[in-house]
Amino acid sequence: MAAPIEFDVSYAPDPPVVTVQATGITDTALTVKVTGLDLEHVTFTPKTVLADALSGLVNDLALAAPGIVKEKTEGLTPDIPLGTPIGCDIPIGGATVKLRLASPELAAHGDMLMISGTADVS
Amino acid sequence: MGGVSDSNFDLAVGVGGDALDSGLQKAYELHRDAFRGSVTPDPIEGTAYTFAWDFLDAPALVLTPPDEDLWNEMIKADGVTALPDSGVLQFVAQRLQADCKVADTALPRVTGKVTVALRLTLDGGGGITAVPLGVWLENLPDGPTSIIVKNVVVPTLLTQGTTLLKGLKIPAQNLFGQTVALNVVRVDVIPTHLVLASTVTTTAGQSPAARPEPVDWPTDKQVFTLISKGLLTTLLTASVKHYENTQLAKGDKTIQYLASARWDATFRQAVNLTVGADPTTASAGVDIDWHAELDLVPLSPDGSGGCALSKAGHES
Numbered sequence: 001m002a003a004p005i006e007f008d009v010s011y012a013p014d015p016p017v018v019t020v021q022a023t024g025i026t027d028t029a030l031t032v033k034v035t036g037l038d039l040e041h042v043t044f045t046p047k048t049v050l051a052d053a054l055s056g057l058v059n060d061l062a063l064a065a066p067g068i069v070k071e072k073t074e075g076l077t078p079d080i081p082l083g084t085p086i087g088c089d090i091p092i093g094g095a096t097v098k099l100r101l102a103s104p105e106l107a108a109h110g111d112m113l114m115i116s117g118t119a120d121v122s
Numbered sequence: 123m124g125g126v127s128d129s130n131f132d133l134a135v136g137v138g139g140d141a142l143d144s145g146l147q148k149a150y151e152l153h154r155d156a157f158r159g160s161v162t163p164d165p166i167e168g169t170a171y172t173f174a175w176d177f178l179d180a181p182a183l184v185l186t187p188p189d190e191d192l193w194n195e196m197i198k199a200d201g202v203t204a205l206p207d208s209g210v211l212q213f214v215a216q217r218l219q220a221d222c223k224v225a226d227t228a229l230p231r232v233t234g235k236v237t238v239a240l241r242l243t244l245d246g247g248g249g250i251t252a253v254p255l256g257v258w259l260e261n262l263p264d265g266p267t268s269i270i271v272k273n274v275v276v277p278t279l280l281t282q283g284t285t286l287l288k289g290l291k292i293p294a295q296n297l298f299g300q301t302v303a304l305n306v307v308r309v310d311v312i313p314t315h316l317v318l319a320s321t322v323t324t325t326a327g328q329s330p331a332a333r334p335e336p337v338d339w340p341t342d343k344q345v346f347t348l349i350s351k352g353l354l355t356t357l358l359t360a361s362v363k364h365y366e367n368t369q370l371a372k373g374d375k376t377i378q379y380l381a382s383a384r385w386d387a388t389f390r391q392a393v394n395l396t397v398g399a400d401p402t403t404a405s406a407g408v409d410i411d412w413h414a415e416l417d418l419v420p421l422s423p424d425g426s427g428g429c430a431l432s433k434a435g436h437e438s
Binding site: 002004005006007009011015016017018019020021022035037039042044046050053054057058060061062064065068069071072073078080082083086088090091095097099101106107108109110111112113114115116117118119121122 | 134135137138140141142144145146147148149152153156288297300301338340343344345346347348349350351354358361362365370371372373374375377380381383384385387392393397398399400401402403404405406407408409410412413414415416417418
């Protein structure tokens with residue numbers, strides 16, 4: 001079987017910009033949603049000259065590609081694991097008290113990201 | 123009130139006074155022995171003195187300086203005269219039981235309220251130091267100028283108050299899967315909260331402002347963590363790396379007897395990740411690794427198929 005015909009691929013904008021929104025926080029993860037990807041065009045340029053029928057096939061594919069990439073990407077929820085629950089150890093009188101953030105909530109405070117909640121002392 | 127701005131710190135942790143008191147209560151329950159003890163310093167002018175103490179209740183923190191009257195009544199730590207104007211808090215025990223002995227003679231046991239005033243300052247090494255300022259006892263075991271009170275009881279209580287908060291710092295945090303070492307650059311004692319603010323790295327030669335601008339901390343939250351855009355960018359950039367080289371999408375299309383074409387797009391890396399004006403949002407350029415190829419349908423045994431066309435394609 002002959003080697004496949006390869007293509008140079010260009011896309012616009014390059015790079016496309018993805019936007020994400022942190023939607024919430026749990027004890028174990030920051031939940032993030034992909035809210036947009038501004039990929040507009042994809043062009044497949046053959047490295048070998050193609051017959052018209054084949055160009056049509058390739059152009060159809062290229063035309064549909066941005067929509068497929070956008071659809072697959074938008075709605076992704078690449079949650080970020082927190083590793084360990086947020087908190088700190090407070091040394092008190094020779095003992096260590098563990099203070100954990102319970103019922104965490106996510107918000108903005110000024111231009112900083114705020115994670116707030118109640119104290120869970122153990 | 124100044125705004126909460128990136129430039130001063132990367133991460134701030136605020137803990138409400140009620141939560142701190144819960145912590146003290148818990149420490150008291152779990153480590154009761156840490157709240158009682160006994161000292162017998164080297165004999166003073168040939169006489170041995172012993173001070174045994176027992177906190178009969180969990181002590182509490184009051185996140186305000188002592189009022190003027192109380193401050194005036196306090197026995198000051200060595201070298202302390204004026205009450206500092208920031209970072210001062212009080213460690214208050216409702217019932218401290220004191221048993222003192224001068225030589226072999228036990229003084230009558232006294233029990234009463236005790237307040238130790240402390241000041242939290244930066245230790246210059248990324249942590250916090252509690253500096254003892256003064257102590258007030260409701261009931262003294264002996265006269266205020268007696269050796270046992272001046273040289274044994276007061277220094278011991280000042281040390282106890284300091285030890286209580288020794289080592290207070292923001293430990294290395296595991297944030298979003300990344301371990302971040304933090305240096306405290308600011309400590310705020312406000313009536314509702316104790317707030318420690320830190321940077322990821324200290325800049326050599328740059329000492330934190332002695333009296334930083336007031337910040338409008340979110341005091342309606344019992345516990346809060348504030349993360350700067352700079353730190354957030356670092357954390358998110360590291361998190362996104364886990365998704366590098368994952369396939370985003372693929373597609374294919376076939377013309378029967380002629381050819382089939384396919385493509386796939388793989389996420390290579392994020393470029394210029396930027397946290398938005400709303401810090402719960404971010405954007406990044408997506409560097410995509412595309413691959414597309416086309417296979418001609420091979421010649422079938424009877425000679426039919428797309429080979430002639432593909433050949434034409436090649437020759438055209």
